[in-house]
Amino acid sequence: MKRFSILAGCVLALAWATTLAHAAANAPLKVVSLSTVLSDLARNVGGDKVQVIELVKAGVDPHEFQPSPGDVQQVAGADVVLVSGKGLEGYLSRLEQSSGGGSGKFVDVGSGVGPSLRLKEDKKTVEDPHWWHSIANVKKAVGVVRDAFGKADPADGAAFAAAATAYSARLDALDKEIKLKVAELPREKRKLVTSHDAFQYFARDYGFRIYPIEGVSTEAQPSSKDVAELIETIKKQGVKAVFFENIENPKVVAAITQETGAKVGGELYADGLGAPDSDAATYEAMMRHNVTTIVNALK
Amino acid sequence: MRGQPWLRLLFVVLIFAALSVPVWRLTHPAPIAAAATPVAAESTPAPTTISLEVEVTFAGPPPTSFQLKEPGQTILQSGDVSGETTARATWHAHLPKEGVDLTFEAHWPDDAEQTAARIRVSFPTGQTVEKTFWARGAMAEILTVPASPGESPSP
């Protein structure tokens, strides 16, 4: 009887361990994202095999975001942390230290999308962190996310690869759609006045010239001299419309339009996606919104 | 009349009066027009107008419909040719220094094989800008024509 009890105990323990192992194998990867664009890429590549936790949510300025103690805890318990990179997350080294680091779970997506554009700001040359406004860059980012997920969860590697391929095909179609939309706008009218300097990658890919009111970061406010110079440029270049951003204060834009006679072209999503109920809730929707707004206003 | 100096004087005065209006208009451009366009493109030079020869060649059966256009104007479309594998037109282009994007759209029957279309724009100098596109069923592509061939268009 004693032998039977020991045997039964062993069987029960084995069954419990098997159940636990099975549950662990089926548990979604816990992915923490530091950008709304990366959250969307993670959902498209990971599907139901990942649980995406957004630290930087829609409407939050990523240039000024600071993680809370609760955010640090989320990072500590994550399998993968997706970082936008190229200098966007000034708090990153502090976050890595305070969350206990983690063996390679921080994935710098921005460093995998190719060379950065470099821009002048306050007499310094800085990296332009807004790489997601180039679809070619986002296609590379999809590959980085796929590889990171496959490394953290090899059993689902094939599913991640298939989803990444399907999403990349959608991005190719989106790129074609945007090129055709932009072609409606004569090249000499592709002059974009925006709140801050976030659209240089977009400009490079689709033949625009950018006249930003602020610099690369939203932290530096424009001086009255900068604004006066920009007003002169807008008048000289015959720019038809000036755009404001979902996160920025539109007052400066309003002042410039009054001075120049240019109209307010509409709202652009510069630093991330829109809220879930907006027309820019996904990366594809955000790009469509921006391009349609720009082309229709400048035509 | 020859014997009436006051009549001759009156005649001269009338001619001067009649000419003064157009001369004044020529030398004094209407200020109202300038005020109505506060954001006029002061520094942008006028685009060069140039006659370019445009040729679209299909590798296989021509599409059931196609259109080659620049913003706001069609250059060549399927109604201009019928059943030909090559279509040609003269394009009176206004080329700014930034160049012009041409959009080419074509449709073939759903069961058509993959095919190609080549778009070639020839300058009076003999230089050409051309691109070949491949598609099955439908095609929508862009060809950028620079202000002068050999230069890449400036944004």
Ligand SMILES: [Zn+2]
């Ligand atoms: Zn930004």
